[in-house]
Amino acid sequence: MVSRFRHVALVGKYQAQGIGGVLLDIAHFFDRRGIEVSLDADTALATGITDFPALKPAQLGERCDLAVVVGGDGTMLGTARQFAVHGVPLIGINQGRLGFITDISVNQFAQALEPMIDGDFVEERRTMLEGKVWRDGRSIFESFAVNDIVVSRGGTASMVELKIDIGDEFVANLRADGLILGSPTGSTAYALSAGGPILHPSIAGWVLVPIAPHDLSNRPIVLPDSVDTVIEIVAGREISVNFDMQTLASLLHGDRVVIRRSPHGVRFLHPLGWSYYATLRRKLHWHSGTS
Template structure:
């Protein structure tokens, strides 16, 4: 049995109605379980809960051995990007609509979280994407932007523009030139997000691969493909106006022809703690309404 936790950081979706009361209740519960409790700095500022220390990501990584995320998948994604490099495990409390990653319903908080705090949980590790945007200049190649993504990297056409043309290589091998509204490179976690709505397959989180999905491709033969997650995927802007790239909705707009988006596996992984008995397939059944089958 793993040892119980000592110091928990609480991260909340503070924009949601009633969030202050919910976050205050979770903080009180954690304290009653014998944990020292701190609030993520933005959460603390927004909620005005002055009885708890406010910590930024660096301080959470140095001081806390657990992060409790109250919100939806978006809140969980943002927290994962910030804390993955510190190896802090995450527990998701679902206050959103879908909740693929935040798998503890807020109404079942006490009976579910108490055993986990005592050490009775299942731990899962998930890979992350690391991406950059490079531009050729007279002096060589400049890196314009670098960041992480949990779900996906999405290259898109401009809002008022036609299709973009993208030259794609994987592991230093040319794949194809795609003419489409855009292209998604998604992790297994992100395979149930935008990539799924664009027609891509679902990847189990344990699969060491990415899914690459053209968005509204000009040629019907341009189909989704599953690629290994070693090496690098490069996407060059060949044609099209006002193209942009999004890393989990962190956007960089006004890309130029010749700009290259590079995607690779991050050295950091996300640690997610689930209640005992958690099943990825049960999550798919609930969230995607696969109601034909029963256990």
């Protein structure tokens, strides 16, 4: 059977010990099946792999029709932001504990990938956040986030005060350590540890989760993703905004973070039989106590 894919991009968590050998094994797996392989330039440089072409992310996005990411969920998040604009689907291979979005064990990559390259897979689409920071009427920073956008105080600073508008409506003034706006993907990340609900990936919504609010009546809320969410800095010091842990520091009073649903989404490919609920059971230990 002819492969469904022609050219695969290979991206690795190149800081991980021993990743070079694993990346080469996966690259040769595709090469033997007649699929062109290119490595992410930073991955190739850090691992010393010269057997295959090395390209920048933008070049990979333009030329490749599949990306295989070797590492954890953090590596996948960074890659997803870069490739989403190109519509390239991603497969996640994890060297350690299986993640929420990197769900193939490195020890089983060949068995998992063999049917997938012939078209036998489950495709899942995830929404992304798009945010801009506005100051004095102009945008000073913008980025995408797969998981969440977080406005928070510095490590030694006191609480921040934030004004929250949803669409054209004022919602609340919040005093807290910070505020998380998470996608369904991010609902199982920082937002979950701060007490937020889990959103199924098919739900067209966000979770808005206060971090250690001053008033205990400030509770997490699920919002539609069809309108803008605006977070304005009212008071506080050493305030920053994080896009999937990419930080813009030193927000000023009056700065506004405007967040909306990105026109681009992330495409994940999973082996046949993959289940979102099975992933939750495994990662959150919901099977504990069962026979």
